[in-house]
Amino acid sequence: MRLIKKALTFDDVLLVPAYSEVLPRDTSLTTQFTRGITLNIPLVSAAMDTVTEARLAIAMAQEGGIGIVHKNLTADEQAREVSRVKRHEFGIVIDPVTVTPAMKVRDAIALQRQHGISGLPVVEGGKLVGIVTNRDLRFEDRLDVPLRDVMTPQERLITMPEGATLEEAQALMHQHRLERVLIVNSKFQLRGLATVKDIVKNTEHPFASKDAQGQLRVGAAVGVGDETDERVEKLVNAGVDVVVVDTAHGHSHGVIERVRWVKKNYPRVQVVGGNIATASAALALVEAGADCVKVGIGPGSICTTRI
Known part of the structure; x- marks a missing residue:
């Protein structure tokens, strides 16, 4: 050889x-x-x-x-x-898991467990109409009611425009004491989601x-x-x-x-x-x-x- x-x-x-x-x-x-x-x-x-x-x-x-x-x-x-x-x-979640107003509470809870997330934007006809979080569902025992009856509605949402940075998201969260901020375009269509966890992870792993x-x-x-x-x-x-x-x-x-x-x-x-x-x-x-x-x-x- x-x-x-x-x-x-x-x-x-x-x-x-x-x-x-x-x-x-x-x-x-x-x-x-x-x-x-x-x-x-x-x-x-x-x-x-x-x-x-x-x-x-x-x-x-x-x-x-x-x-x-x-x-x-x-x-x-x-x-x-x-x-x-x-x-x-994520820095900013570009494609977050969403639900519709007609979906039931039990469906939202199942999605939260499946994906390990606490907040679900509610979308109808391509537009953001609300959000469902642990705070909305924690003590909810009516598992078959539609999410429109328990969600935080559009008029109470704090959002920021498409193209915003993590730093801007952090400032908005601090100002309003929020754990997440939804990102929308001029037509109020959902374009992303930023959370406190994402910002913390960015500081914990600067070389990721x-x-x-x-x-x-x-x-x-x-x-x-x-x-x-x-x-x-x-x-x-x-x-x-x-x-x-x-x-x-x-x-x-x-x-x-x-x-x-x-x-x-x-x-x-x-x-x-x-x-x-x-x-x-x-x-x-x-x-x-x-x-x-x-x-x-x-x-x-x-x-x-x-x-």
């Missing part, structure tokens, strides 16, 4: 301390992850079913990295994990990895099988930032064509292809549209895919 070249893995390398004039506070761990995504720490969690689902992906993004949700789930389950991350921490809307970043792994089209569509609809075409041998026709397909159909989504081990493989994936290539076949002690 011919050896290509000598290679090292993590335990084979030791860094020798040397003289430095750089102070810890002056260092930056900012890392370019893909063409369009910069991380604040150079850490990405593995797309393994014993490693990354929503819980770890949230923690990774809060600290400045990103998690890749594994694909050993149904397409709907994986999309829900992605959605949990995107909804966990977020998208342009202030949502936590998250990726998801896919394969190259027949049902991948539907899986990718559901992930994109859930708000995924990165699709990782993840196989043991990334320099293959199926992976290259899948990378090309994702980039063609969803050009705004960042695409990672892998795993690979050669320069020619990297070039092939980049030419297919990959925004990042995943390098390393079998270097770890736990998951060894080297042939």
Whole structure:
């Protein structure tokens, strides 16, 4: 057997301390992850079913990295994990869960429990007509009455215009002693929601990895099988930032064509292809549209895919 070249893995390398004039506070761990995504720490969690689902992906993004949700789930389950991350921490919630005035109290309570939220904007005919919060429902025992009978009506709402910042939302909440502020356009159509929790989380995690809307970043792994089209569509609809075409041998026709397909159909989504081990493989994936290539076949002690 011919050896290509000598290679090292993590335990084979030791860094020798040397003289430095750089102070810890002056260092930056900012890392370019893909063409369009910069991380604040150079850490990405593995797309393994014993490693990354929503819980770890949230923690990774809060600290400045990103998690890749594994694909050993149904397409709907994986999309829900992605959605949990995107909804966990927002600057401003662009697409909040809403209800209608005709829905019953029991329906609102079920939605609150399902999504882990305390406030539900009430929308009718595309316009904001009220809000239902824990305060409205806490002691309500008439579970079959319509929400219009218990909601806080439009005339009592405190709102702010579309395009407002978190700082403006914070000032308005402080002024009126509110826990949330609804965002509307000139036609009083709901455009977003800001909460005290979101503002607190922003101060607790100043280096969190977020998208342009202030949502936590998250990726998801896919394969190259027949049902991948539907899986990718559901992930994109859930708000995924990165699709990782993840196989043991990334320099293959199926992976290259899948990378090309994702980039063609969803050009705004960042695409990672892998795993690979050669320069020619990297070039092939980049030419297919990959925004990042995943390098390393079998270097770890736990998951060894080297042939």
